[in-house]
Amino acid sequence: PAPRTILLTGAAGGLGTLMRSLLPEYGYTLRLFDVRPVEDAPDAVTADLTDTGALREAVRGVDAVLHLAGISLEAPFEKILRSNIEGTYNLYEAARLEGVPRVVFASSNHAVGFTPAPRPGEPLIPVDTPRRPDTFYGLSKSFGEDLAQLYWDKHGLETVSVRIGSCFPEPTSVRMLSVWMSPADGARLFHAALTAEGVGHTVVYGSSANTRLWWDLTSARELGYEPRDDSEPYAGKLIAEHGEPDPADPAHSHLGGHFVNDPPIWPY
Ligand code: NAI
Numbered sequence: 001p002a003p004r005t006i007l008l009t010g011a012a013g014g015l016g017t018l019m020r021s022l023l024p025e026y027g028y029t030l031r032l033f034d035v036r037p038v039e040d041a042p043d044a045v046t047a048d049l050t051d052t053g054a055l056r057e058a059v060r061g062v063d064a065v066l067h068l069a070g071i072s073l074e075a076p077f078e079k080i081l082r083s084n085i086e087g088t089y090n091l092y093e094a095a096r097l098e099g100v101p102r103v104v105f106a107s108s109n110h111a112v113g114f115t116p117a118p119r120p121g122e123p124l125i126p127v128d129t130p131r132r133p134d135t136f137y138g139l140s141k142s143f144g145e146d147l148a149q150l151y152w153d154k155h156g157l158e159t160v161s162v163r164i165g166s167c168f169p170e171p172t173s174v175r176m177l178s179v180w181m182s183p184a185d186g187a188r189l190f191h192a193a194l195t196a197e198g199v200g201h202t203v204v205y206g207s208s209a210n211t212r213l214w215w216d217l218t219s220a221r222e223l224g225y226e227p228r229d230d231s232e233p234y235a236g237k238l239i240a241e242h243g244e245p246d247p248a249d250p251a252h253s254h255l256g257g258h259f260v261n262d263p264p265i266w267p268y
């Protein structure tokens, strides 16, 4: 049967807020979880991913988890370790113990961020390209994908890992012309990932059908995802503002954009 009740972790965040407004149109009932209070949602669970008791209770009885919670940019390793690595492990353990059959995991393009971006005419980057994290953040997403594979192979818990490009209301940089996922396409892709049958552990890229796309959406389309948006209508304005993409600029030379050049943030 199609999943109906979904636990949405990271519900207070940018993507969580977009999905709270878009996913109910697909018939889902959302249970919300975040360490920060979720505005206008008195029933949301306010807890940290380190709180295993709260997680067990939150996943109990849901048909699937859309796991968006975590640090969403580069941060000191200690913080990434707690929220993204241990936090995602805690989520999977709770799901396993409560018999939740599927997780949709918000992975990121930064799991493969050091992959050179294809020049025009070169083949798109396949989903099985070797992982090349560009940050501790990207490394945590690479870990999440491996964790998902382990829980499928060992426990039969299914996951779709979505390597999201940039999901924001509009593209705001020239790089985003290649990696943008419109919120409406995001909801379409998450819906496909929640409902497709027999996914095992499937990795997909998450973006719209952009004219300047860098990666291959075949595995996403095989889930039934049909993107309807394209960033191209924004190209004129963005290029007038920021100039033509310079292939030597890290923002354009690698999938992860400027993340490849950002120095690590050391802890203390
Ligand atoms: P965000 O930073 O706006 O939201 C993340 C949410 O997770 C926040 O509300 C935060 O309070 C919560 N959170 C963080 N640590 C937590 C913890 N230990 N326990 C409980 N809650 C915790 O990020 P955004 O943009 O909404 O992204 C959502 C997810 O999608 C993240 O996992 C991010 O890495 C991933 N992603 C997002 C992309 C985008 O374009 N927005 C691109 C690629 C990946």
Ligand code: 15L
Residues within 6 Å of the ligand: 072, 073, 108, 109, 110, 164, 165, 166, 167, 256, 257
């Ligand atoms: C991500 O993984 C981040 O969570 C998001 O804030 C954007 O920076 C996005 O990648 C991107 O690559 O543009």
